[in-house]
Amino acid sequence: MSLVLTNSMSGRKETFKPIDAANVRMYVCGPTVYDHAHIGNARPPVVFDLLYRLLGHLYGAAHVTYARNITDIDDKIIARAQESGRDIADITDHYTRIYREDMAQLNILPPDIEPLATDHIEPMIAMIKALIEKQVAYAAEGHVLFHVPAMPDYGKLSHRPRDEMVAGARVEVAPYKKDPADFILWKPSSPNQPGWDSPWGRGRPGWHLECSAMIKAHLGTEIDLHGGGQDLIFPHHENEMAQSECAHDHPFVRTWVHNGYVLANGEKMSKSLGNFHTVHDLLADFPGEAIRLTLMSAHYRQPLDFTKDGIAENRRRLDRWYRLIGGVEAAKSLPQTVITALEDDLNSPKAIAALEALAKPETADQLLAGAQFMGLLLEAPDVWFKAERSGGLDQQAVEALIVERRAARQARDFARADAVRDQLDAAGIRLLDRPDGTTDWERIGHD
Ligand SMILES: [Zn+2]
Structure with missing residues (x-):
């Protein structure tokens, strides 16, 4: 049998055929690192970890490249820095570390490549320039916008009618926009906001553009699989596809895979x-x-x-x-x-x-x-x-109590021995008295 996946683009199950079986490429949108991940954020990494393992089994682990980015520049991060008085780099380093630790505890394999958005400003600027040259993007008042009507098949992933897409974009129609559906590729930064020099002034990239540029930099202009939560289909993935296809004049992703809500x-x-x-x-x-x-x-x-x-x-x-x-x-x-x-x-x-x-x-x-x-x-x-959970007794404390119980029994102080046993019971420790006289133990669930 071969691998079958539901492609969000067609809405149908399709037999998966890699572009190059010796180099299967998958990209998944990663976290914006300004807070702890909630359980809904952990579903895509688990789902795509499972797919990554399966691809490794089918094609050989050496023939699969999995990239999952870290979004370390974003308005939510800037807002968090301003309200907490902390440095942006402090916040993003801290939550990136916690994210990696938490994902490791869920036995999620690290991706082959974990690009940081801030390491890719140059390729982002290059992609914006290409889009302006092709006349699908325009600069206005320090911003650069993608002009949606310039792409006739825009909307082919989310399958939304145009008026819904405009409403769904949820941006107030700024005076510099030629069309209400146009979306940001670059925006200006005020002096107290992080920014990079560009042909359009000091500013920062739009979120959708970050992924397009990192995919091109690490996986190429056409990839086998692109994944994420279904909440990313519109506008994020629709816009990633618009940017990449217009910049490269060929299809961007063979199979789009989206997981449901938690x-x-x-x-x-x-x-x-x-x-x-x-x-x-x-x-x-x-x-x-x-x-x-x-x-x-x-x-x-x-x-x-x-x-x-x-x-x-x-x-x-x-x-x-x-x-x-x-x-x-x-x-x-x-x-x-x-x-x-x-x-x-x-x-x-x-x-x-x-x-x-x-x-x-x-x-x-x-x-x-x-x-x-x-x-x-x-x-x-x-x-x-034996692993400790939820502030229970640690291993050393458990073993000390077991020694105490044994001593109490040997001294025929059965009341003390029973009291120790009750204490262990209450902490969810089950004692296993072995025929050879030793006592082993294990934790039982806290339910
Ligand atoms: Zn993305």
Whole structure:
């Protein structure tokens, strides 16, 4: 079988055929680094990590290049710097580091290339110049705008009628715009805003342009796959495509892949509803693998209802799987049922069901191979069951209490021994008294 993906451009499942099987290229829009990522922001990196792993399996890891950018210049970052009095570089360095740490805890492989927008100002200016030369962009009052009516097939990705696109652009119609749908490629910076010298004065790039220029710089002018959350289809991806296709006069992306929204208890996540979880906070309470499994539990195109109960349930599932793999070596080949499910439009719920079908002692080696391929069961079972979560007792404290309990029992102070056991119980520590007289232990879920 071969890989089939739903291409957002056609709205249909299509057989994936790379432009060059020796160099499969994928780009995914990365974070704007001014705050902690919330759980909705973690869905695209998990979905496209799974696709990256699958492409590596199908074409060889050395033949796949995955780029995911860091947006480190943006009005939201500038606003955060102004309200907090911190340097922009301080903010972006800090949140870039946390983003990388959080993603690593979800077992997301680092992309091959992680370009920073601020390292690509020159290629951005070059692309704007090319668009002006081709008369699809114009400079006005320190701005440069892409002229939407100059591209007859603008809108072919989002399939929106023109009046909706103008309304959807949600920008007040500035007097320097020739058409209300025209969008910013470059804008002027005031003296207290970050900026770079350009032929149109000191300024900074528009967000859409950043991705177009970084894709060209690292992956070329036509790529196999471009991914992101469905909220990016319009205007961000529509505009990326407009810029790149007009600059290069040929198609930009073979297959567009978009993941659905993350909901909390059936509602859209928002700060005002108080149903907003950051990845960072969730990682204090739950293992990254349980969060990852939860994010893979719905098909990527469907909305995903994310609840803490859901993560706890997936944690118990992982507990069960971890119990099966002690002393087991992963099978040499990947289970075909898992690969077949993923080849069918990255059907992760079906792949998880295939893992579940292997979750028995006689096929534990295949469970382990398939789960590790999907970024799960990557810890040693001993580490998994002992890892500290949520401000509980640390390993040293647990072991000190076990020693104390043993001493109390030897002194026949059973009241003290029971009190210690209760204390461990309350902290979610299960004691395992071995026949040889030693006591091992593990953590159980906090539910
Ligand atoms: Zn982008």
